[in-house]
Amino acid sequence: MVVLLEPVYSRLSELPALYYNGTRLVMGLNELTDVLINFLKQMTKENPNLLTVPLEFKVACFTYKISHQEALQIFINYCTIYHTLKPGYTRLYNEALETIFQYLELKRPGTEPVVDQGSETQGCLLAILEEVIENGASASRVKKEVAKQVNRLIKSTPGTYYPKPRILYLDEETPLELSKDFCAMCELYECHPAEILDYYMSKVSIAEMDTRHDLKIEEDNCSMFFFMATVFNYLQQHKELLKLTDQEDAFIQEAEEYRLYLYPIKNLAHRTRLLKEFYEEQYFSVNPNELNYVN
Amino acid sequence: MNITVSNDFAQMCRYSQQTPEEVLQSFADQVSYPLFFTTKDRNEKLATYFFIQLIQSPEFKGQINESLEEHYFMQMATAINESFAQYPGDEEKAIAIARKIMEQWAKSAVAERSRYLTDDL
Numbered sequence: 001m002v003v004l005l006e007p008v009y010s011r012l013s014e015l016p017a018l019y020y021n022g023t024r025l026v027m028g029l030n031e032l033t034d035v036l037i038n039f040l041k042q043m044t045k046e047n048p049n050l051l052t053v054p055l056e057f058k059v060a061c062f063t064y065k066i067s068h069q070e071a072l073q074i075f076i077n078y079c080t081i082y083h084t085l086k087p088g089y090t091r092l093y094n095e096a097l098e099t100i101f102q103y104l105e106l107k108r109p110g111t112e113p114v115v116d117q118g119s120e121t122q123g124c125l126l127a128i129l130e131e132v133i134e135n136g137a138s139a140s141r142v143k144k145e146v147a148k149q150v151n152r153l154i155k156s157t158p159g160t161y162y163p164k165p166r167i168l169y170l171d172e173e174t175p176l177e178l179s180k181d182f183c184a185m186c187e188l189y190e191c192h193p194a195e196i197l198d199y200y201m202s203k204v205s206i207a208e209m210d211t212r213h214d215l216k217i218e219e220d221n222c223s224m225f226f227f228m229a230t231v232f233n234y235l236q237q238h239k240e241l242l243k244l245t246d247q248e249d250a251f252i253q254e255a256e257e258y259r260l261y262l263y264p265i266k267n268l269a270h271r272t273r274l275l276k277e278f279y280e281e282q283y284f285s286v287n288p289n290e291l292n293y294v295n
Numbered sequence: 296m297n298i299t300v301s302n303d304f305a306q307m308c309r310y311s312q313q314t315p316e317e318v319l320q321s322f323a324d325q326v327s328y329p330l331f332f333t334t335k336d337r338n339e340k341l342a343t344y345f346f347i348q349l350i351q352s353p354e355f356k357g358q359i360n361e362s363l364e365e366h367y368f369m370q371m372a373t374a375i376n377e378s379f380a381q382y383p384g385d386e387e388k389a390i391a392i393a394r395k396i397m398e399q400w401a402k403s404a405v406a407e408r409s410r411y412l413t414d415d416l
Contacts, residue, residue: 260347260348260351261344263347263351264332264371265368266364
């Protein structure tokens with residue numbers, strides 16, 4: 001697609017003229033902006049190293065005063081090869097991994113979340129696993145060994161499934177550093193890091209969480225649990241964020257009142273949708289610029 | 296009716312020169328689903344908000360038949376919408392219609408409870 005933008009100076013009323021594959025299109029500024037936004041959207045779709053953050057995830061991050069970058073970085077850091085091998089439950093690490101496995105299950109139903117048999121890396125990892133179980137090696141020793149293998153894996157593979165250098169972008173100025181472990185997993189499970197992060201973001205919805213709480217329906221969303229638990233830790237470390245401005249305080253009160261107002265609606269999906277719209281409205285009232293990027 | 300008036304409440308009544316009965320009476324007048332779903336005035340909803348908050352809290356001791364609740368909420372919403380469509384802006388009419396549904400609801404709730412009790416025997 002060739003788009004040539006050329007200002008037409010001869011007649012001011014026709015300011016921007018757009019050429020598309022040789023045909024000249026004259027349009028108003030609004031239409032022109034639409035065309036450009038669509039064009040940019042296409043560009044971003046074509047660039048797999050640029051993440052698109054869905055609105056619900058933005059709303060969730062905004063509500064708990066954590067940046068998208070920080071929230072995603074925390075998720076990446078909790079995905080480790082060591083914990084895929086370690087038997088038993090480790091809080092937060094298991095929830096992060098469960099998110100990845102859920103995505104893999106969705107992408108390739110029925111297959112084990114393990115790569116094809118006989119590959120060298122797979123063999124190494126299995127050997128380590130055996131060591132964990134049989135020799136009762138100390139955790140630090142196993143961790144060291146896993147790190148060594150991960151390094152080897154990263155060096156020996158061409159990086160088909162992750163970007164090199166190991167960075168994803170939320171926009172031009174916001175990089176997201178992919179850990180070696182995360183990249184190694186993408187290589188083992190044959191998926192791009194952006195796919196996993198997209199899935200994680202799509203699972204986070206505070207509207208659904210709050211509605212489930214109000215309707216007393218049990219929550220089985222491990223990604224949401226992970227998000228809330230890590231945000232809680234984050235806020236504990238950044239106590240200054242816990243002080244609310246008058247506006248934030250008003251938002252919380254409005255939201256609580258609205259949740260009571262929704263009491264008569266017993267359908268989970270319906271109630272979630274209404275609460276979601278309410279949260280989005282609050283979000284847009286503070287970030288009016290975001291409205292341009294929706295749809 | 297016999298209730299214990301806390302010290303805080305008693306003092307607030309004393310300084311505002313009202314009896315506890317008067318305060319509770321004006322509160323009781325406004326706890327109403329028909330009013331809650333019909334009025335546009337937020338202040339008129341406050342008493343019912345208190346009630347909803349009460350039945351929704353984890354400490355709530357009573358029992359609510361949820362299928363009946365869902366059914367009658369739907370009926371009430373439909374009836375109020377229809378009333379407003381027929382008589383735009385007439386809150387009185389909408390409230391009257393909603394009250395009729397409340398009556399049916401209360402009746403079937405009692406019937407349901409006694410059925411449960413007799414079944415148990």
